[in-house]
Amino acid sequence: MKLHWSPRSPFVRKVMIAAHELGVAEKLTTTRTLVGMELINDGLLPENPLNKIPTLVLDDGRVIYDSLTICEFLNDMAGGGIFGTGAARWEVLTRHSMANSFLDALILFRHERARPAMQQAPGVLTAFTTKTTSMLNHVQAPPPGRADIGDITLAVALAYLDFRFADLGWREGRGALAEWHAAFSTRPSMIATTAVDG
Amino acid sequence: MKLHWSPRSPFVRKVMIAAHELGVAEKLTTTRTLVGMELINDGLLPENPLNKIPTLVLDDGRVIYDSLTICEFLNDMAGGGIFGTGAARWEVLTRHSMANSFLDALILFRHERARPAMQQAPGVLTAFTTKTTSMLNHVQAPPPGRADIGDITLAVALAYLDFRFADLGWREGRGALAEWHAAFSTRPSMIATTAVDG
Numbered sequence: 001m002k003l004h005w006s007p008r009s010p011f012v013r014k015v016m017i018a019a020h021e022l023g024v025a026e027k028l029t030t031t032r033t034l035v036g037m038e039l040i041n042d043g044l045l046p047e048n049p050l051n052k053i054p055t056l057v058l059d060d061g062r063v064i065y066d067s068l069t070i071c072e073f074l075n076d077m078a079g080g081g082i083f084g085t086g087a088a089r090w091e092v093l094t095r096h097s098m099a100n101s102f103l104d105a106l107i108l109f110r111h112e113r114a115r116p117a118m119q120q121a122p123g124v125l126t127a128f129t130t131k132t133t134s135m136l137n138h139v140q141a142p143p144p145g146r147a148d149i150g151d152i153t154l155a156v157a158l159a160y161l162d163f164r165f166a167d168l169g170w171r172e173g174r175g176a177l178a179e180w181h182a183a184f185s186t187r188p189s190m191i192a193t194t195a196v197d198g
Numbered sequence: 199m200k201l202h203w204s205p206r207s208p209f210v211r212k213v214m215i216a217a218h219e220l221g222v223a224e225k226l227t228t229t230r231t232l233v234g235m236e237l238i239n240d241g242l243l244p245e246n247p248l249n250k251i252p253t254l255v256l257d258d259g260r261v262i263y264d265s266l267t268i269c270e271f272l273n274d275m276a277g278g279g280i281f282g283t284g285a286a287r288w289e290v291l292t293r294h295s296m297a298n299s300f301l302d303a304l305i306l307f308r309h310e311r312a313r314p315a316m317q318q319a320p321g322v323l324t325a326f327t328t329k330t331t332s333m334l335n336h337v338q339a340p341p342p343g344r345a346d347i348g349d350i351t352l353a354v355a356l357a358y359l360d361f362r363f364a365d366l367g368w369r370e371g372r373g374a375l376a377e378w379h380a381a382f383s384t385r386p387s388m389i390a391t392t393a394v395d396g
Contacts, residue, residue: 037322038319038321038322038324039325040325040328040329040332045332045336046336049296049329049332049335049336049337050296050300050303050329051325051328051329051332052299062288062289063292064288064291064292065292065295065296066295066298066299068295069288069291069294072291073288090260090262090267090271091260093262093267093270094261094263094267097263097266097267098247098263100264101248101250101264102248104302105248118316118317119316119319120317121236121317123236124235124236127235127236127237127238127249130249131249134238134243134247134249135247138243138244138247
């Protein structure tokens with residue numbers, strides 16, 4: 001299987017962490033695919049017309065995305081349990097949605113902050129600041145030792161905060177969450193997928 | 199069940215169409231909840247810290263989102279078949295992801311176009327134009343009569359194009375897709391959820 005991949009994409013990282021947790025990472029052949037808000041990758045468009053990574057291409061040519069669908073496909077293939085079953089599934093998926101929407105918001109927030117000052121919308125910046133605070137105050141530190149798709153996505157989002165929003169100081173007053181993230185970050189799946197410059 | 203709702207949100211419409219298709223629409227008590235890119239709704243934040251609709255609140259207080267998770271919850275509750283099973287599931291979910299990412303892009307595109315000229319980023323506008331064309335050229339007209347979660351989301355996205363991007367003339371040169379959308383739009387679920395001014 002070919003995975004359109006980039007070392008710094010948090011959504012790619014989510015898939016790679018899930019693959020490591022499920023023991024199927026070695027089945028993925030990663031190919032570096034550069035995309036961006038203003039960077040269209042003509043080689044990717046035939047497989048994903050919205051220009052997004054991760055995108056998974058199976059050996060028979062079938063294409064699977066987005067990151068959540070890929071993670072569930074890998075979970076199914078591996079006979080894993082990172083999505084929960086029965087009533088637990090909705091709780092896991094809602095925690096996933098929260099962390100994933102947070103990541104979406106952070107990526108837009110980052111783009112807004114990176115614009116030339118004249119192109120920035122003050123109302124947008126204020127709203128993103130409010131949502132970031134609201135999310136961090138709302139989210140509970142998960143129980144230790146667990147690594148479902150909600151936990152994985154939360155860990156990726158907090159790591160992305162460290163990577164792109166170090167100035168926010170998200171740990172301040174959030175000791176339990178910071179402690180959970182520090183412990184989660186020692187998992188082999190997290191260490192194997194740490195973004196490196198390059 | 200309480201659904202945080204708005205008549206013009208395409209993601210809310212997706213949930214309402216799915217509910218109608220599954221025969222469970224009457225189980226949803228809709229409550230109008232205004233949100234926007236720059237409009238934080240303080241009443242929603244305790245239930246969804248990212249300020250997004252749709253958000254479903256069950257009678258026992260459990261909260262479920264985003265739109266995809268709500269649709270799958272309703273499908274499960276109704277014993278429906280709009281997600282597919284086995285290998286079909288990944289195909290359905292990937293078509294859903296394509297249409298849903300398209301909607302995400304269109305909403306950002308609309309916000310970018312609505313900014314004061316000086317705050318617009320030309321590179322962002324160009325990239326959104328490219329993605330819109332790429333998506334419309336890539337997507338296949340689904341078979342007639344079917345209404346899975348991929349079809350529903352595609353129909354919502356094309357209706358959103360008519361609503362907010364009438365100038366794009368998306369039907370031109372895309373007769374099969376236009377014909378499919380016209381037929382799909384006559385479904386009771388589509389008619390019951392048409393956005394009205396108000």
